Amino acid sequence: MIEDHERIEELLAGYVLRSLSGEDAVEADELLSDHVPVCGRCRDTLTDFQSLSADLALDTPPVAPPETLLPRLHRELEPVPHRRRTGQLVAVAASVALVAGLAGISLTQFVRAGDRQARADDMAAALDLARQPQADLVPVGPATEISAPGADEFFLYGTGVQAPPAGSVYRVWLVSDTGAPPTYAGELPYEDGVVFLKVTFDPASFTELDVTVEPSGSAPSAPGTVVWTAAA
Amino acid sequence: MGVREGDREDLELHRRLTTGDRGAFDELYRRYASAAYGLAYRLTGQQILAQDVVHDAYMALWRAPEAYDPARGAFRTFFLSLVHHRAVDTVRREERLRKRQERAANLERVAGEDVAEGVVNEAWVAIRRREVREALTTLPPEQRQVLEMAYFDGKTQVVIAEELQIPIGTVKTRTLAAMRKLRRALDQEDDV
Numbered sequence: 082m083i084e085d086h087e088r089i090e091e092l093l094a095g096y097v098l099r100s101l102s103g104e105d106a107v108e109a110d111e112l113l114s115d116h117v118p119v120c121g122r123c124r125d126t127l128t129d130f131q132s133l134s135a136d137l138a139l140d141t142p143p144v145a146p147p148e149t150l151l152p153r154l155h156r157e158l159e160p161v162p163h164r165r166r167t168g169q170l171v172a173v174a175a176s177v178a179l180v181a182g183l184a185g186i187s188l189t190q191f192v193r194a195g196d197r198q199a200r201a202d203d204m205a206a207a208l209d210l211a212r213q214p215q216a217d218l219v220p221v222g223p224a225t226e227i228s229a230p231g232a233d234e235f236f237l238y239g240t241g242v243q244a245p246p247a248g249s250v251y252r253v254w255l256v257s258d259t260g261a262p263p264t265y266a267g268e269l270p271y272e273d274g275v276v277f278l279k280v281t282f283d284p285a286s287f288t289e290l291d292v293t294v295e296p297s298g299s300a301p302s303a304p305g306t307v308v309w310t311a312a313a
Numbered sequence: 314m315g316v317r318e319g320d321r322e323d324l325e326l327h328r329r330l331t332t333g334d335r336g337a338f339d340e341l342y343r344r345y346a347s348a349a350y351g352l353a354y355r356l357t358g359q360q361i362l363a364q365d366v367v368h369d370a371y372m373a374l375w376r377a378p379e380a381y382d383p384a385r386g387a388f389r390t391f392f393l394s395l396v397h398h399r400a401v402d403t404v405r406r407e408e409r410l411r412k413r414q415e416r417a418a419n420l421e422r423v424a425g426e427d428v429a430e431g432v433v434n435e436a437w438v439a440i441r442r443r444e445v446r447e448a449l450t451t452l453p454p455e456q457r458q459v460l461e462m463a464y465f466d467g468k469t470q471v472v473i474a475e476e477l478q479i480p481i482g483t484v485k486t487r488t489l490a491a492m493r494k495l496r497r498a499l500d501q502e503d504d505v
Contacts (some may be wrong), residue, residue, distance in 0.1 A: 091485045094492045097394075099401045100463035100470045128386055133495050135390035137464050138397060139442040140449060141355045143347035150350075150364055151342060154371055158335060206373075 086122065093117075093127050097134040203279045207236040221290060222309025224276055234281045237269060237292075242276050250297045254304045255282055256289035263291070265301040319438065323388035330378045338375055345389070346371075348438065349396040356400035356467055366403055370396045389438075397464070404467040448498035456491035459484050 089112060095101040096109045117123045210227050219226040224239025237253060245251050251269035266280045269292060295305035323344070329337035349370060353363035373380070374392065381391045449457060462473045470488070474481040 087489075090493075091489045094489045095463070095470055095485065098460070098463040098488065099398055100468065100473070100488070102469040102471050105470070129496050130492055131394060132386055132390045133492055133499070134397065134464070135387075135393040136441065136445045136495075136499065137460070138348060138352045138393040139438065139445045141348075141351045141465070144351040144354055146346050146350035146367055147360065147364055150346070150368060151339075154338075154342070154368060154375075155335075157372060158338065158375060 089116070089123055090126055093123065093130055097127070097130040203236070203277075206234075206279070207238065207277075210236065219311050221311040222292060224292070224309065226290060226311055233283065234279060237276065237278045237280065237290075239276045240274055242271065242274050244271060244274075245294050248297055249294045251276065251308075252293050252295050252301055252305065253278060253280060254291045254293060255280075255286075256291055257286045258288040259286065261286070263304050268301075320387045320389065324383055327378060327381060327383070327388050330374070338371075341374070341388075341392075342371060344438070345392055348393065352393065352396055353400045355465055356397070357403055362403055363400075366396060366399045370399055401467040444499060448495050451498050452491050452494055456487045456494070459487045460491045460495075463488065 092101065092105060092109045092112060095105060096113070101109050112123075113127075117127055207227055210229055210232075217226070217228045219228070221237060222239070223242045224237050226235055226237055228235035251271055253266040253269050254263040255266050256263045264282075266282065267278060269276050269278045290311050291304060291307045292309040293305040293307050295301065323341070326337045326341050326344075330341065346367060349367045350363055353366040354360065357363050357366065370392065373395065381388060385391070452460070458477070459473055462468045462476070463470065468476070470481055470484045474484045477484070
């Protein structure tokens with residue numbers, strides 16, 4: 082854990098400008114999850130820097146967007162179910178449930194994580210995707226995989242999920258039918274019965290998704306015990 | 314109209330937005346679409362990409378208005394940050410835009426200052442814009458340079474260090490110094 086506030090503020094400045102990469106970005110993510118939420122000075126600094134970042138946008142002369150943009154938006158503001166085909170009512174109902182659940186995440190897990198903007202972006206993307214007529218909603222144990230045909234990312238979301246055993250975490254693995262070793266996709270964050278993770282992947286090589294239980298802090302060198310699985 | 318009054322009006326519009334009020338959506342579009350599009354265009358250098366960035370930001374706002382937490386600052390901060398992040402992501406996804414971005418910078422100078430025809434320029438936004446520009450002029454050139462390369466060019470600190478041929482530690486130091494100096498300058502404006 083970094084305790085040098087000069088260094089922390091350097092990272093926060095780079096973070097709000099979206100100019101970090103590599104180890105700095107990882108370090109900033111850790112700070113935003115672990116240190117900033119419990120440090121008043123850093124919370125204030127982050128808030129100030131975020132406000133400054135938005136103010137910088139005003140240095141750019143305003144430009145009227147194309148006249149077609151607002152009508153394009155209006156077309157898409159129509160109530161979602163009216164645009165759906167009747168054969169997709171089941172998917173619509175599932176989407177609505179997902180939307181309600183995701184809104185709950187925004188008020189709890191996202192705030193505590195500190196990295197509100199990035200997670201809010203992910204949540205908005207999940208909502209966008211879940212509401213698309215072509216969205217695939219695939220059960221993965223008690224969770225749901227939200228994806229779209231041909232997309233290179235999906236979201237794994239669930240509520241009412243049982244906590245992993247003490248000292249363990251949920252992890253996500255992508256499995257190929259080519260015999261290649263499974264690919265580690267990341268830890269599936271769990272909090273108060275909710276799991277949510279965005280995964281970027283190569284659709285051409287992904288045939289199965291496994292969620293495993295593994296010791297917390299262990300190296301994700303190979304899949305542990307598979308607890309939920311779904312075919313692509 | 315002062316900045317704080319404008320922020321309060323935004324809060325009410327956001328509250329209405331959470332109830333699915335399309336009138337509130339239109340008013341937030343009228344208030345921020347020009348600033349958002351100007352920013353997205355400056356970053357992406359392409360009208361169609363800028364339009365997509367602004368479109369996606371407004372749709373995200375419509376679909377998940379609860380992503381904005383009023384306790385965490387002004388709506389303007391949230392929304393313009395959302396636009397900036399999406400624009401930076403777009404630029405990085407399409408590295409080929411780099412050359413076009415340079416062309417856009419030239420186009421911007423040709424287009425001239427401030428207000429294009431048809432742009433709604435809220436009085437309180439105009440006041441804040443003037444304050445921000447004045448604050449930026451107080452920065453030493455080397456600090457302003459790294460700030461603009463990060464924010465308006467969407468470059469990482471590593472890339473900035475390579476292009477300026479300076480240590481990345483210097484980029485970080487200059488960035489933080491610039492942010493602190495801007496904060497002090499704008500805090501003074503707020504106190505006036």
